[in-house]
Each structure stands twice: as structure tokens, then as C-alpha cells.
Amino acid sequence: MTWGETFRTALEAIRSRLMRSSLTMLGILIGIAAVMLTVGLGQGAQAQVRSQINQLGSNLLIVSPGSTTTSSGIRGGRGSASTLTTRDAVALASPVVAPDIAKVAPVVTGSQSLTAGTTNWTTNVVGTTPDWLPVLARTLTQGRFFSAAELNDAAAVTVLGSTTATELFGGRDALGQSVTINGTAFTVIGLLNTAGSSTTTDDDDQALVPQTTYSSRVASSGNATGISTLYIQARSTDSLSAAYQEANKALMGTHGVTATAADFTISSQQSLLTTATATDKTLTVLLAGIAAISLLVGGIGVMNIMLVSVTERIREIGLRKALGATPRVVRRQFLVEASTLGLAGGVLGIALGLVGAQVLPRFIDQPVTIPPFVGVGALGIALIIGIVAGVYPASRAARLAPIDALRSE
Amino acid sequence: MTALPIPYAASSPILRLVDVGKTYATGSVQVEALHGISMEVDRGEYVAIMGPSGSGKSTLMHILGCLDVPTTGSYDLAGEDVAAMSEDALAHVRNRQIGFVFQQFNLLPALSAWRNVELPLCYSGVGRSERKERAMKALERVGLGDRVNHRPGELSGGQQQRVAVARALVTDPALILADEPTGNLDSHSSADVLQLFAELHEQGRTIVIITHEREVAESAQRAVRILDGQIDSTVSSSLMSLR
Numbered sequence: 001m002t003w004g005e006t007f008r009t010a011l012e013a014i015r016s017r018l019m020r021s022s023l024t025m026l027g028i029l030i031g032i033a034a035v036m037l038t039v040g041l042g043q044g045a046q047a048q049v050r051s052q053i054n055q056l057g058s059n060l061l062i063v064s065p066g067s068t069t070t071s072s073g074i075r076g077g078r079g080s081a082s083t084l085t086t087r088d089a090v091a092l093a094s095p096v097v098a099p100d101i102a103k104v105a106p107v108v109t110g111s112q113s114l115t116a117g118t119t120n121w122t123t124n125v126v127g128t129t130p131d132w133l134p135v136l137a138r139t140l141t142q143g144r145f146f147s148a149a150e151l152n153d154a155a156a157v158t159v160l161g162s163t164t165a166t167e168l169f170g171g172r173d174a175l176g177q178s179v180t181i182n183g184t185a186f187t188v189i190g191l192l193n194t195a196g197s198s199t200t201t202d203d204d205d206q207a208l209v210p211q212t213t214y215s216s217r218v219a220s221s222g223n224a225t226g227i228s229t230l231y232i233q234a235r236s237t238d239s240l241s242a243a244y245q246e247a248n249k250a251l252m253g254t255h256g257v258t259a260t261a262a263d264f265t266i267s268s269q270q271s272l273l274t275t276a277t278a279t280d281k282t283l284t285v286l287l288a289g290i291a292a293i294s295l296l297v298g299g300i301g302v303m304n305i306m307l308v309s310v311t312e313r314i315r316e317i318g319l320r321k322a323l324g325a326t327p328r329v330v331r332r333q334f335l336v337e338a339s340t341l342g343l344a345g346g347v348l349g350i351a352l353g354l355v356g357a358q359v360l361p362r363f364i365d366q367p368v369t370i371p372p373f374v375g376v377g378a379l380g381i382a383l384i385i386g387i388v389a390g391v392y393p394a395s396r397a398a399r400l401a402p403i404d405a406l407r408s409e
Numbered sequence: 410m411t412a413l414p415i416p417y418a419a420s421s422p423i424l425r426l427v428d429v430g431k432t433y434a435t436g437s438v439q440v441e442a443l444h445g446i447s448m449e450v451d452r453g454e455y456v457a458i459m460g461p462s463g464s465g466k467s468t469l470m471h472i473l474g475c476l477d478v479p480t481t482g483s484y485d486l487a488g489e490d491v492a493a494m495s496e497d498a499l500a501h502v503r504n505r506q507i508g509f510v511f512q513q514f515n516l517l518p519a520l521s522a523w524r525n526v527e528l529p530l531c532y533s534g535v536g537r538s539e540r541k542e543r544a545m546k547a548l549e550r551v552g553l554g555d556r557v558n559h560r561p562g563e564l565s566g567g568q569q570q571r572v573a574v575a576r577a578l579v580t581d582p583a584l585i586l587a588d589e590p591t592g593n594l595d596s597h598s599s600a601d602v603l604q605l606f607a608e609l610h611e612q613g614r615t616i617v618i619i620t621h622e623r624e625v626a627e628s629a630q631r632a633v634r635i636l637d638g639q640i641d642s643t644v645s646s647s648l649m650s651l652r
Contacts, residue, residue: 001531016519319515322476323576324504324532326497403476406515 001329003336010337014344017309024305025345027298028385032349032378034291037356039374042284044367049276059102059237060135061244063088063230063251063266083255083263085225086211089129091254092232098246100239105135105231108214114207115180116168123164124206125181127214127227135233143175143190146210154212159190163205181207184217232266240268298345299385306338306393317397318405327398334394335387342386346379353378422449423583423615424473429482429492431468442468444638446482450584450617455610457626458619460635467588469635470619474507474586475499487583504533508577512589514569516561516576523548523557526576533580547575551605567598574605578614585609587618591625603628 001009014021065083089106092098105128112125132138133145146157158179165174165188179186186209195203209218215225234243244266251264310317317330325333353375357368431443442465450456460466471477472484475491478499484492487506491499503509508529516525526544535543548557551571561569570590577585587606591599607628610616618629626632634641 002534005531012519315513315515316517319517320528320532321500322474322503322509322515323529324500326500326532328497329532401477403471406476406511 001325001332006329006332006336007340009333010340013309013313013337014340020305021341024301024341025348027301028295028342028345028382029298029349029352031291031295031298032346032382033352033356034294035288035381036350036353036370036374036378037360037368038284038287038291040353040357040368040370041287041360041366042280043371043374044361044369045280045283046277047369048367049280059234059240059243061232061234061240061247061266061268062272063232063247063264065228065264084227084230086227087225088251088254089227089230091250092230092247097250098243100235100243100246101232102235103131103135103233105129105132105233106211106227107132107229107231108211108219108227109229110214110219112181112207112218114164114168116177119168121164121167123161123167125214125218126206126208127211127218128208129211131233132208132231135231138195139193140190141193143188145190146208151210151212154216155210156184156186156213156217157189157210158186159192159208160188161192161202161204161206162194163202164207165191167205179207181209182218182220244268295381295385299342299389302338302341302345302386303389303393305341306334306390307396309337310334310393310397313397314400314405317400318402318407321400321402322406330400331394331398334397335390338390338393339383339386342382342384342389343379345386346382349382350375350378423452423454423487424450424617425485426472426479427483429472429479429484431465431472431477432480442638443472443479446638446640448633448640448643450615452583452615453610453613455606455616455628455630456618457629457632458617458635459621459623459626459632460641461621464635465638466619466621466635468638470586470588473584473617474509474588475502500532504529505580506583508580508582508585510570510573510577510585510587510590512592514561514566514573514593516569516572518561521558521560522553522564522572522575525561525572526579529576529580543579544575547579548572550578551575565598566594567601570594570598570602571605574602574609578609583615585614585616587616589620590618591620591622599625 063084084106086106089104092101093104095101108127109124111122113120113122114125126132129151130145130148133140140159141162143159145159146155149155150157158181160168160174160179168174168179169177174188174191177188179188186207192204192206192208211227232243232247234240247266248259248262251266252258252262255263257263320330320333321327353370357370360366360368426446426448429443429446430441433440433442446469458466458469468477472479475486475494476499478494479492482492483490486502489502489506491502494502509515517528520528523541523544526547527540530540530543545554545557548554551574553568553571553575556564556568556572561572564572570593574585574590577587585606590606591602594602603625606616606618610630616629618625620626631643633643
């Protein structure tokens with residue numbers, strides 16, 4: 001019997017028990033779809049984190065107040081008062097102290113209510129310096145960024161993110177309009193280009209003001225020099241680690257602390273990426289593990305059904321043997337039948353997974369990226385499950401003596 | 410019978426059993442189902458094997474059909490000693506040399522008549538178009554040329570058994586082995602099937618029919634009577650009707 005005929009016989013056997021075959025396939029189908037979606041979710045989250053971190057700008061070091069216990073941690077136990085000040089920013093910007101540092105952008109943020117005419121919008125107000133734009137690798141669609149002179153004068157000017165501008169002004173031109181923040185009227189002088197949104201913060205929803213203006217007119221507390229984050233741009237990717245050392249040394253000097261008592265944390269894009277990816281990986285492995293168990297249960301379902309099928313078709317097996325089927329041919333027939341069930345379940349599972357990858361992000365606000373190798377791998381796994389589940393029932397069928405098989409009622 | 414080509418000499422029967430015995434071990438008890446069976450069937454013969462249930466005729470049928478191997482003795486089928494063959498070789502012999510007709514018909518309910526008939530050819534590696542052609546011919550031969558696409562469930566008992574006979578014929582086997590072929594049929598269908606066997610015999614087929622019914626045995630040329638695992642008597646059918 002050729003492979004083609006064996007396959008046809010298997011299809012006929014599956015078709016003649018369509019209800020049962022479909023339910024058997026369902027086990028594999030759900031397992032494969034679950035594995036694909038969990039891996040897709042993990043990959044999507046990783047890609048998202050990677051693009052967010054890349055958006056921060058090239059050669060970037062981030063100094064945050066407080067320290068962490070682990071070297072790769074990105075979040076420190078931040079104290080009630082920020083330990084970073086504008087003096088730190090000035091010190092780091094000095095080419096004598098830190099020759100490998102190109103630019104420094106101190107940032108102080110707070111949530112504020114913005115008013116334009118009768119429209120209100122609460123967003124993140126960021127006080128910073130003109131270097132913010134190049135350090136974070138952002139661009140403007142309209143207008144200009146505030147100048148060093150405006151920073152010195154604590155001018156009431158603001159640059160808005162695209163989301164903020166839309167929320168406040170709708171479709172109207174925001175440039176030159178007035179926005180009230182904490183009782184002060186600011187003039188909109190520029191609009192940021194979109195950066196894409198992350199799940200935690202929206203980089204397109206913020207209002208940038210000069211740092212001096214922020215501390216004198218926006219901040220509710222009187223801390224004029226306190227800042228929340230320092231963004232440091234190294235001269236090049238190669239000098240990133242030198243810049244790290246220089247920043248570390250300089251900050252310990254200005255703060256008067258040793259390495260063990262450091263009250264700040266410097267992280268790089270790389271360390272952020274590593275941490276975020278590691279977290280996502282753990283989650284992905286956990287979810288994929290659960291999905292793999294459901295796949296295993298599906299495989300046991302296939303084996304169970306094949307065993308029932310062998311018992312039920314004992315006369316058919318006996319007849320086929322009497323008509324000249326060798327044990328090998330009988331074994332092959334049942335193996336092909338089991339692997340066809342597995343493969344069909346796999347194909348349908350992949351289809352469901354792909355549909356899920358399109359539909360799911362609309363409900364859970366998480367991107368699902370299914371890499372091509374996952375589809376191919378899932379198909380292989382489904383086939384292997386079918387074969388493994390079929391081995392025992394098939395060898396049982398092959399071992400049946402034709403007379404016993406024919407005799408059974 | 411004159412038109413039949415005879416590849417074997419008259420002295421070389423198509424089927425020869427010499428001192429065949431079969432012992433089953435059921436637990437610690439040894440059951441001797443067959444003992445010292447010696448018999449020959451010539452090419453073109455129509456032989457009935459008779460005996461009450463428990464006589465060992467089913468065991469003999471299994472051995473004749475290469476579904477089982479004897480414990481002792483030798484069995485030559487179409488010039489081959491099958492007594493010591495491997496399972497694979499036996500499957501091959503069953504496929505090429507024997508056409509089975511069972512009491513229960515044993516047709517696959519999901520397949521149409523012609524697909525049932527072509528089944529043995531699938532296992533002997535015959536191409537698809539030739540299989541169909543031969544299956545159609547065999548079905549025509551048994552008078553079911555207009556029922557080729559019917560499934561077994563759509564056919565009467567007698568028609569199903571004729572499909573089974575077509576399946577037995579399709580490989581052009583050395584021996585047609587029928588096990589109680591009329592056991593599940595009404596008298597009209599029985600007569601029909603026996604008539605078919607008689608015709609096949611006329612055309613030179615070798616037929617061995619296992620039965621416990623005298624009327625069925627009488628349609629054969631010769632009846633071998635089995636009792637308690639041994640051959641009790643062999644009578645020609647003309648003598649049988651005188652008994």
C-alpha cells in the first residue's frame with residue numbers, strides 16, 4: 001500500500017467519525033493556539049519594550065535618584081526628596097569633569113492640569129533644558145524648542161506633545177496659542193513629533209517648559225534645584241562605558257558619598273533592555289509552560305481516541321490482515337491517522353492563533369507578534385504529538401492476530 | 410474444465426496437508442484442536458469441509474486460509490510450504506493465493522461496493538486505474554454491475570455476500586475459501602450464492618467451503634467430514650445424497 005493510499009484511508013477513517021475526530025483535534029487546536037498566543041504576547045511585549053528604549057535616544061545614560069540592590073535593577077527605592085539637583089547637571093556637562101559626555105538634560109516632572117480656553121487636560125509637565133530634544137532624539141513638527149535665553153529668563157513658553165495638543169485644541173492650530181498651567185499663561189512655541197506610546201507613559205502626551213520656569217511657576221513645592229531624572233548623552237556608543245564611569249565618579253564627588261552608599265542609579269539602554277526583557281521572558285516561559293501542558297493533554301486525547309478506535313475497528317483490522325495487510329501496513333495506517341489528527345489540529349490551531357493575534361490586542365491593549373518560526377515549530381510539535389500518541393495504539397493494532405480480530409463480535 | 414490451463418501436474422495438488430496438528434495452550438491445559446489431518450485438493454476441485462461445531466473445522470479453515478500456522482505437519486499451498494512462514498510472508502500468501510468469503514460478509518461499511526472489492530489489490534500494489542477496472546469486472550461477474558457505488562448498508566444480505574465473493578475473486582487467487590458463506594442468508598439468497606460458487610467451479614476455480622449444513626455440502630464435488638479434530642470420512646457428493 002502506497003503512502004498516498006494510506007493517507008487516503010486515514011482521511012476516510014477520520015471523516016467517517018467526524019464528530020469524534022473534531023473533538024479530538026480540538027484538544028491539539030487549543031493547545032497550539034495557546035502556545036502561539038503566549039509566545040506572541042511575550043515577543044510583542046519584548047519588541048515593544050525594545051522600541052520604547054530605543055526611542056529614548058542613542059548613547060543614552062539615565063541617572064535616577066535612589067539606589068537599587070541589584071546591579072541590573074531599573075527602579076530604586078526613591079526617597080521622598082530627590083537627591084539629584086541642577087548642580088549635578090552642570091557638573092556632568094563640564095567637558096573637564098566628563099570628557100566623554102556630550103550633553104546632559106535634567107528633567108523634573110509633575111502632573112498638572114492644563115487649560116486652553118474652556119478645555120482642560122491633565123498631563124505630565126516636564127521642566128528641562130534645550131538639550132532635552134537632541135539627548136532624547138526627538139524632533140518637532142512645528143515651531144521651535146525653547147532657547148537657552150528663555151531658560152535663563154524663566155520664560156512662560158511651552159512645547160506640547162501631539163496628543164496633548166490635540167486634546168487641548170482639537171484640530172485647530174496650537175502654535176502661538178495660550179495654555180494656562182498652575183495659574184500662569186504659557187505660549188505654545190513648538191509641537192513635538194510623535195514618538196509612539198508605551199503602556200506606562202505616553203511620550204506624546206506631555207508639555208515641556210524651561211526647567212527654571214517649572215521650578216518658579218509650576219512646581220507646587222519650593223525645591224528650586226531638585227530634579228527627577230538626568231539624561232546623559234555619551235559622545236558615541238563606544239564611549240558609553242567611559243561616560244558611565246565619569247558620571248558615576250562625578251556624582252559621588254558632588255554628593256560626597258562612596259559607591260556603597262550611592263544615592264543615585266545610572267542605567268543604560270542596555271541594562272534597561274536586559275531587565276525588561278528578562279521580566280518578559282519569565283512571564284512568557286510561565287505562560288508557554290501552561291500552554292504546553294494543555295498541548296500534552298491534547299496529545300493524550302489523541303492517544304485515547306486512537307486506542308478506542310483500534311478496539312472498535314478490531315474486525316476491520318482482522319479483515320485487512322486477512323486480505324493481505326502486513327503488520328507494518330496496519331501500524332502505518334493507524335500512525336498516519338493519528339498524525340493526521342495531530343497535524344489537522346495543528347493547522348487549525350495556527351489559524352486560530354493568527355486570528356487571535358489580530359483580535360486579542362484590541363481587548364487587552366498588548367501587541368501580539370507571532371514570529372514565523374513559531375508557526376512552523378507549532379506545526380512540527382502538533383505532528384510529533386500525533387505520531388507519539390499514535391505509536392502505542394498502532395502497534396497494538398499491528399499485533400492483533402487476524403483470527404482473533406475476525407472472531408470478535 | 411477442459412478449457413482450464415493447468416500449470417501443475419495432476420500429481421501436484423494445489424493444496425496438500427500432511428499430518429497436520431494444531432495444539433492450543435490455554436493456561437496450563439493443552440487443547441488439541443486438530444490431529445493428524447492429511448488431505449489434498451486438486452486444482453479446479455470444489456470441496457466441502459463438514460463438521461459440527463467444536464469439531465475443529467474452524468481451526469482447519471484458519472490453517473487453510475493461512476490465518477494461523479499448524480503446530481505439526483506440513484501445508485503446501487500452490488507449491489509453497491506455508492507451515493513455517495513468517496507473519497509477513499503469510500500476509501503475502503493470503504493476499505495473492507487466497508480469496509476469503511466470510512459468514513459475516515466483513516465488508517467495510519464506509520466504502521462503496523467497488524472500493525470494498527479493490528481492497529485486496531491495494532495491499533498487492535496494483536495501480537489505481539487497474540484496481541478499479543478489475544473491481545468493476547469482478548462485480549459484473551457476480552451480477553452486481555449496477556450496484557458498484559452502493560455501500561454495504563444499501564445492499565441486501567445476498568448482495569453483500571456477492572460483493573464479498575467479488576472481493577475474493579478480484580486477486581485471481583489459487584483458492585477461494587468460504588467459511589459458512591450462507592450462514593447469515595435466507596434460503597433464497599443462499600441458493601443464489603451457492604449457484605454463484607457452482608458457476609465459479611464450472612469456470613475452473615478451486616473452492617473450499619466450510620459448512621455444517623448438509624445441503625451446502627451437497628453442492629460440492631466432495632465432502633470432508635471432520636470430527637474431534639480428525640478426518641472422519643471423505644465422500645463424494647453423489648454418494649452423500651444416498652446416505
